[in-house]
Amino acid sequence: MLFRDRADAGRQLAARLEHLRAQEAVVLGLPRGGVPVAAQVAAALAAPLDVVVVRKLGVPGHRELAMGAIGEDGAAVHSPDVVRRAGVAPAALEEVEARERAELDRRVRRLRAVAPRLPLAGRTAIVVDDGVATGATARAACAVVRALGAVRVVLAAPVCATDAVRRLTAEGVEVVSVATPRPFGAVSAHYAHFGQVPDEEVVALLRAARQEAE
Template sequence: MKFRDRAQAGRQLAALLQRRGGFADAVVLALPRGGVPVAFEVARALRLPLDVLVVRKLGLPEQPEYAFGALAGDGVPEIDAHLVRTLDLRPSEIDAVVRAELAELARRTQVYRGDRPACEVQGRTVLVIDDGLATGATMRAAVRGLRRQSAGSVIAAVPVASPEACEALQREADDVLCVRCPTVFRAVGAWYEDFSQTTDEEVCALLAQA
């Protein structure tokens, strides 16, 4: 069964989290852009603060959609060393991609948050939310970044994920919660009737409303 849209997926994820319980002091961090409508519903249902955690994929120079790593919100690159060796990427190529994505990470963080300070995560339970996980690479980078910020308990929560992504994340996060983890996954968008792109304007509006 598909989710109607990200808002409905967020409400179903919120119901799952409410059944699990234990999030009274938590903060909800959304991976923009698609994770924000999902996280908004979770934060509203659980009465928790909502913020964004911008994570950028590090794509190959000639194939930007093919990632060799990711940048977490703290700007520290997570790079797949094995893939870099396999593809024989030069340090100069890696540096150029990292610099460009650092600039985009800073730009998006400014657009979404403005002058508002980031939510404090040190020692707190953090719910990290996206609209789904295919490989889980960006979520892993987010979790590792939160570890570096001394977050208390880090929980990855999504409406849908591939079994492989869930298994990989279990080694990184304190818990991984999914509404659906289908054996035959295909792609995140395949599990939504409406998977239209979330805009920066929608992200800002939801954050302001939260």
Template structure:
């Protein structure tokens, strides 16, 4: 099974989340690729859609391999297992982490117009990405929304490795993931069309 694009993936994912519609959840996409998926989920559930701002911290020379993540509200997640495997310390990626924090500040301006994050106190929050590899950014997103007072936290993604899904279940109330292949490869492998999403597309979705 492969998804045609993020819209199809979002519709498939939404079909597994209809049991949450009565909780009047808020759906938060991880920019930028998670936002089109989140929009489809929100449309199906009749829910509000917004963003949670987190950024992966990539390994030196391998930016797609997450050694941790940072999020708004000064959240920091370190993937200690990956750091050990690469014989790295957090100090080795401190400069990268600082650059990613700067990008979060830029996106606060670009995507939210410098406005405040949504009010999450006591609400059911569905965190949506277009797929999960190491899970570092989603772990950061979970910590961000917990600090913001979220009541029930659900992680939803179209595709992820089974072991990562198991790890995520330890820190949230529910994980929904229709596709958990034994051989994962990469998130983009599971999409026919995995073109980059830009800020303008995210702003258009949030402005609907």
């Protein structure tokens, strides 16, 4: 195991991001699992904490396999090779995307009621997740923050698959991680404790960070 839990992972990751302390950065966690990691990073860097809301598009019948992802403001990325190998018809892809868009919109409404979006124009965006396997969700998140005006995008995760790192860097994203194990396996395999993160915990972390900044 590399990490005890997400808080431990966040502290280890923050040590790799010290070079961004003076970069006018905003730390953006991916709800839900990325937010406890991001909270540790934001605290260590004395940077504001926000979220970037995205949803993975899982292959029907194999929802853990990502065939793309969607984000706020209509951002979407697809993995044609996964769609082709899984034999997903266009209508099925549209159905999955519509369902996930509805859930994404619900989360955006709830989270933005607590934490209005922080401006990113001209700033460095540090997008944080608890791990990166396929990179589809991370790509969507990076597309969102770029659309919102971030001039530098850094994807930070405690553990990343090497294939995902290659894809992200090829698209101009800086990637910072604690480990890139091979073989990778599941993100959860690298944590001793990797429970579900409820919406209430995400809301509490965001509220605490905003109150601390006041």
